[in-house]
Amino acid sequence: MNDLALTNARIVLDDGVIHGSLIARNGMIRLVKEDSTQAPGAIDCEGDYVIPGLIELHTDNLEKHLMPRAGVIWPSLPAVLTHDAQVVAAGITTVFDALSVGDLEEESVRIETLRSTYDAILDGQRSGALRADHWFHLRCELAYPRLIEALEPLMDHSTVRLISLMDHTPGQRQYRDLQQYRKYYSKNHMSWTEDEFADVVKRRTEQQAKYSAMHESAVLTLSHGRDIVLASHDDTDTQQVEHAKRVGVTISEFPTTQEAADAAHAHGLTTVMGAPNVVRGGSHSGNVAALELARTGRLDMLSSDYVPASLLHGAFLLHTQAGWSMPRAMATVSSNPAKALGFDDRGQLKAGMRADVVRMHVLDGLPVVRNVWVAGQRSF
Missing domain, CATH: 3.20.20.140 (Metal-dependent hydrolases)
Incomplete structure (x- = not known):
């Protein structure tokens, strides 16, 4: 099982940015939702951006x-x-x-x-x-x-x-x-x-x-x-x-x-x-x-x-x-x-797409990659 759950993230979608969570299973995105809760066991992104790979x-x-x-x-x-x-x-x-x-x-x-x-x-x-x-x-x-x-x-x-x-x-x-x-x-x-x-x-x-x-x-x-x-x-x-x-x-x-x-x-x-x-x-x-x-x-x-x-x-x-x-x-x-x-x-964060996902922090105006998942697999 290759599961990924991210929460407390600013998720960049095609038509806007939401504060919410992303869940992936077996290398595929299953759910992207706007919420203010922190799901148990999920990675707390601490308000970082989450963008497509x-x-x-x-x-x-x-x-x-x-x-x-x-x-x-x-x-x-x-x-x-x-x-x-x-x-x-x-x-x-x-x-x-x-x-x-x-x-x-x-x-x-x-x-x-x-x-x-x-x-x-x-x-x-x-x-x-x-x-x-x-x-x-x-x-x-x-x-x-x-x-x-x-x-x-x-x-x-x-x-x-x-x-x-x-x-x-x-x-x-x-x-x-x-x-x-x-x-x-x-x-x-x-x-x-x-x-x-x-x-x-x-x-x-x-x-x-x-x-x-x-x-x-x-x-x-x-x-x-x-x-x-x-x-x-x-x-x-x-x-x-x-x-x-x-x-x-x-x-x-x-x-x-x-x-x-x-x-x-x-x-x-x-x-x-x-x-x-x-x-x-x-x-x-x-x-x-x-x-x-x-x-x-x-x-x-x-x-x-x-x-x-x-x-x-x-x-x-x-x-x-x-x-x-x-x-x-x-x-x-x-x-x-x-x-x-x-x-x-690929190329979008929505259900049914490959879980190619990047967590990005902005430091003094510079985007810094914190984590990368390729098809749901942690690669960085």
């Missing part, structure tokens, strides 16, 4: 554990287990591990560790060693010459549910400003003379022209007939959004401009922005601020991207800084991603 659809956090120091490759399974513990501690109960299939950089850790990481996540799932519910988000680098060769063996597992179409060629999308591109990769200890940099841009632009359209078509063919959601990545203008819509994309990941976000909204795409963008007060690469999109009604979901703890923090800042209600703010990290990814069993 967070759903993370794009995290690169695992890469930090695969390469904890420049040039050091860590064994994949220990890296996955450490990543898993970190996301659960951040209140994330469903996580889409964003594995990059291909890279434009030579000798990339992403290319080197792709298959071993994929297999390690499957091993963790089979053995029950993982605390969160893990799914795959395959990030397809369209200009990578060997993309399809790398992608095909990964496609058939049932937990592959999200594919993003990426193109990090310098001079467009996230790197429309070439100096931003050069600045970003200089952090990875890459330095180029002017001639070398011009050659890099030329070679990668030629590579894009040769492979991107062909690979996009192949990825779409591989995805057809499978239970897979498609996302675009770093859309910059209306034309890119319109193209994404035409090929079946339903999620716009990290639009870089207000124009692209407006176009995504107009075409019915669900827009996700980085929670670190919210927490830091702006983009680290000079793109549009997530809070600005929130204030113009162009933000639907958040992703922790490279900082798991930013997901809850960013959602809470939508409440305190953008003036959103708690239900609306928390929906960006729970019910909205659940809907966008095709889940009907």
